[in-house]
Amino acid sequence: MAMTAPSITPMRADEVPVLEEWAAQEGWNPGLADLAIAYAVDPAAFIALRRGDELIGGGTIFSHSSQFGFMGLFIIRAALRGQGLGTELWHQRLTLLRGRLVPGATIGMDGVFAMVPFYEKGGFRLAHRDLRFEGIAHGVTDPQARPYPEISFGEIAAYDRRFFPAPRPAFLLRWLEQPGAQVLGLRGEHGLSGYGVARPCRSGFKLGPVFADSPDVAERLIGSLLAAIPGEKVALDVPEPNGAGLELAAKFGLRESFGCARMYHGPAPALPLDGIFGVTSFEFG
Ligand SMILES: CC(C)(COP(=O)(O)OP(=O)(O)OC[C@H]1O[C@@H](n2cnc3c(N)ncnc32)[C@H](O)[C@@H]1OP(=O)(O)O)[C@@H](O)C(=O)NCCC(=O)NCCS
Structure with missing residues (x-):
């Protein structure tokens, strides 16, 4: 039987704690209120990758007053990495975020060093390290x-x-x-x-x-x-x-x-x- 194709849709409120838990597992030690604050201010920033009803990945595309975007919390469930799902999710998130901002608005991110070449291929330029x-x-x-x-x-x-x-x-x-x-x-x-x-x-x-x-x-x-x-x-x-x-x-x-x-x-x-x-x-x- 063919596997259900993954879909990319807005994230539901009850899925936000799942993304938070994944972030904690990556060692990012999120602030206790970070994701809830972001969700309260900009719920459309939370994007889900699902197979059927199951959340298998996610990421945020935060809009600061439509003038500056920020991408974060890009995570694919550990067992499903390395199959191209992340690439699909990332490019769709970038397109969605650009559509949420004024034309030509800058988008920022703080990416792990190992992924810099991937983000460069997607049009980002390194500014400095944090x-x-x-x-x-x-x-x-x-x-x-x-x-x-x-x-x-x-x-x-x-x-x-x-x-x-x-x-x-x-x-x-x-x-x-x-x-x-x-x-x-x-x-x-x-x-x-x-x-x-x-x-x-x-x-x-x-x-x-x-x-x-x-x-x-x-x-x-x-x-x-x-x-x-x-x-x-x-x-x-x-x-x-x-x-x-x-x-x-x-x-x-x-x-x-x-x-x-x-x-x-x-x-x-x-x-x-x-x-x-x-x-x-x-x-x-
Ligand atoms: C990053 C992540 C979301 C990518 O998802 P994925 O489904 O494995 O991605 P893909 O299979 O589509 O691969 C996407 C790219 O990521 C690269 N990549 C993934 N993990 C990497 C790592 N640890 N080091 C270097 N490159 C990595 C792949 O090589 C590929 O790049 P390429 O197209 O230039 O070869 C996933 O690995 C993950 O959840 N990692 C842990 C969380 C994390 O580090 N997120 C990024 C924070 S900036």
Whole structure:
């Protein structure tokens, strides 16, 4: 009897935890609320590969205000890899995402290094590496660090816009308000000079985003965030071109453990990488 042909369709809400579990099995240690937030903001971002009724693969194609897309969570069930299913799913996701964005919008992704040649064949170009640093949280609280919402959503959203290729208010609001998150900002002479988020994950916490005007502000923010979660396992994803960011990770005792290739389809956005001390997420940008 012929096997049912696979189909690619929107993912159902009850399948999202399955994708999350697969991501955990890959060792990606998703934030406890990451996928639920993304699904709440952009349910059409979740794409399923099914055979009959069975989920056999998936991936996300997140639209940030239709202006910037991000591909993530590309996974085929382990027993079915290497048969071309991933290629089919990936190209359909790219086509679907391009159709969800304004014409010519850039699409980003953080891909595993081994897959860079595959993504290059699909039209992506390597921009830089994003390196994951991990360790145990310990830090000192800066007395001037203020929590959200004492630092207002408006301040954070305006500041965030300088470091991200598109506005992302709905995503950001849920990110800041997720259970268990620590959100701190520092104000300077001209308003906010940096902000950072620590969020609970399957294992420990991840910091992200951490955006700051200078390495000094970033150090005070990271120290304060780590002081809020003492003794927890923590991860920080730093763009490699930010040398001061790499030094800060080392200064806080974090060790390089993993990394991704930040790639773009379309023109690379002109981001101030020297102010990005922690990427928001490898899955949603
Ligand atoms: C990546 C993945 C989704 C591909 O699915 P798949 O069904 O095995 O894909 P295909 O059989 O269509 O192969 C697609 C390409 O991936 C490449 N590939 C898959 N796994 C790879 C690996 N570990 N290292 C290098 N290349 C790999 C294949 O060589 C092929 O490239 P080619 O066309 O240039 O030869 C699947 O291997 C998977 O779930 N991996 C674990 C999760 C993961 O790493 N996802 C990617 C995150 S960026």
